Amino acid sequence: MFGVDIGIDLGTANILVFVKGKGVVIQEPSVVAMNLDTNKICAIGEEARQMIGRTPGNIKAIRPLSEGVIADYEVTRQILEFFIAKAVGHRRLFKPRVVVCVPSGVTGVEKRAVLEATTQAAAKDVYIISEPMAAAIGCGIDISAPSGNMIVDIGGGTTDIAVISLGGEVVSQSLRIGGSHLEEAIGRHVKRVYNIAIGERTAEQIKIEIGTAYPREERKMNIRGRDLVTGLPCTVELSSHSVYQSLEEPIHNIIDVIISVLEVTPPELAADIVNQGMILTGGGALLDGLADLILEKTHVPVHIAEDPLTCVARGTGEVLKMLDKLRDGAILTSRSTFKA
Numbered sequence: 001m002f003g004v005d006i007g008i009d010l011g012t013a014n015i016l017v018f019v020k021g022k023g024v025v026i027q028e029p030s031v032v033a034m035n036l037d038t039n040k041i042c043a044i045g046e047e048a049r050q051m052i053g054r055t056p057g058n059i060k061a062i063r064p065l066s067e068g069v070i071a072d073y074e075v076t077r078q079i080l081e082f083f084i085a086k087a088v089g090h091r092r093l094f095k096p097r098v099v100v101c102v103p104s105g106v107t108g109v110e111k112r113a114v115l116e117a118t119t120q121a122a123a124k125d126v127y128i129i130s131e132p133m134a135a136a137i138g139c140g141i142d143i144s145a146p147s148g149n150m151i152v153d154i155g156g157g158t159t160d161i162a163v164i165s166l167g168g169e170v171v172s173q174s175l176r177i178g179g180s181h182l183e184e185a186i187g188r189h190v191k192r193v194y195n196i197a198i199g200e201r202t203a204e205q206i207k208i209e210i211g212t213a214y215p216r217e218e219r220k221m222n223i224r225g226r227d228l229v230t231g232l233p234c235t236v237e238l239s240s241h242s243v244y245q246s247l248e249e250p251i252h253n254i255i256d257v258i259i260s261v262l263e264v265t266p267p268e269l270a271a272d273i274v275n276q277g278m279i280l281t282g283g284g285a286l287l288d289g290l291a292d293l294i295l296e297k298t299h300v301p302v303h304i305a306e307d308p309l310t311c312v313a314r315g316t317g318e319v320l321k322m323l324d325k326l327r328d329g330a331i332l333t334s335r336s337t338f339k340a
């Protein structure tokens with residue numbers, strides 16, 4: 001075996017690379033810093049993320065994947081090239097085979113863009129798998145069993161919900177609401193209530209530290225931003241109850257879609273799901289109280305996957321082991337089986 005096989009979770013918020021035999025070797029934010037004078041990328045990943053909101057006029061930090069799909073094709077290709085090289089080395093004689101995941105709701109054009117960008121970025125054969133399918137495999141679910149399994153993957157830009165049985169998605173929905181929308185809601189709230197402008201990174205910190213979907217005891221946090229009246233830097237104390245008010249609406253939108261998926265799930269599969277519970281994956285699964293709220297609203301048991309941020313990448317890793325068996329089937333799409 002000369003080539004190496006790798007799995008990529010091409011997410012809106014994070015890119016993860018799994019190398020067969022090694023595990024997840026790269027886990028970095030999907031951000032690049034562009035020099036607008038030269039139109040060249042000057043930093044990728046964590047280094048670029050540090051620059052968000054802190055760049056001079058000629059440098060811009062951008063997220064080339066928006067809502068789970070390729071918004072900037074050329075930059076995405078360069079990111080893939082960079083991380084594939086970082087994961088397997090530059091001067092390999094044999095190009096790797098790559099399994100890459102996309103959100104379940106993508107259009108044919110978007111799928112084609114991922115196929116092409118990955119192939120151009122240095123891969124020999126590229127196979128696409130849907131994100132909830134990879135997440136389910138990463139959670140250790142036997143997707144080929146005649147049993148209903150429900151996956152809710154809450155990422156940075158999208159929430160993918162799917163009921164899987166016998167190796168296929170029986171029902172699926174992709175909703176373009178994810179963690180970044182919760183941050184935007186927090187930013188708008190702080191601006192409206194306190195007249196303070198905060199950056200994207202501060203909003204994420206607030207979400208992770210005191211954000212909640214199910215308010216219980218009150219937690220507090222000091223936040224820094226710019227007072228919009230005086231124009232000066234300032235600090236205010238923010239409470240979890242206040243943050244909750246801003247999160248309520250986007251979270252309920254997500255739960256409404258979970259309920260609508262349950263409503264159209266065939267009865268036998270619905271019975272399996274009530275027995276086994278649904279599984280939450282993606283970084284959004286870590287939001288405080290979310291599992292409790294979903295249980296309360298749906299009456300279905302809810303499990304948070306182990307290490308939800310790496311579930312999809314580990315799933316692509318499992319697929320690599322079965323690549324020769326799976327590549328002609330319905331789970332993977334390649335250039336030769338692609339239908340627009």
Ligand SMILES: Nc1ncnc2c1ncn2[C@@H]1O[C@H](COP(=O)(O)OP(=O)(O)OP(=O)(O)O)[C@@H](O)[C@H]1O
Pocket residue numbers: 010011012013014015067068131154155156157158159178179180204207208281282283284285286287288308309
């Ligand atoms: N402890 C936490 N509480 C709440 N949200 C969190 C937590 N940790 C991470 N997140 C959020 O999870 C999101 C990233 O999750 P993930 O890496 O699964 O997304 P992604 O796969 O890149 O996105 P997508 O699947 O939509 O393309 C970010 O919005 C991040 O703020």
Ligand SMILES: [Mg+2]
Pocket residue numbers: 009011012131153155156282312
């Ligand atoms: Mg994801």
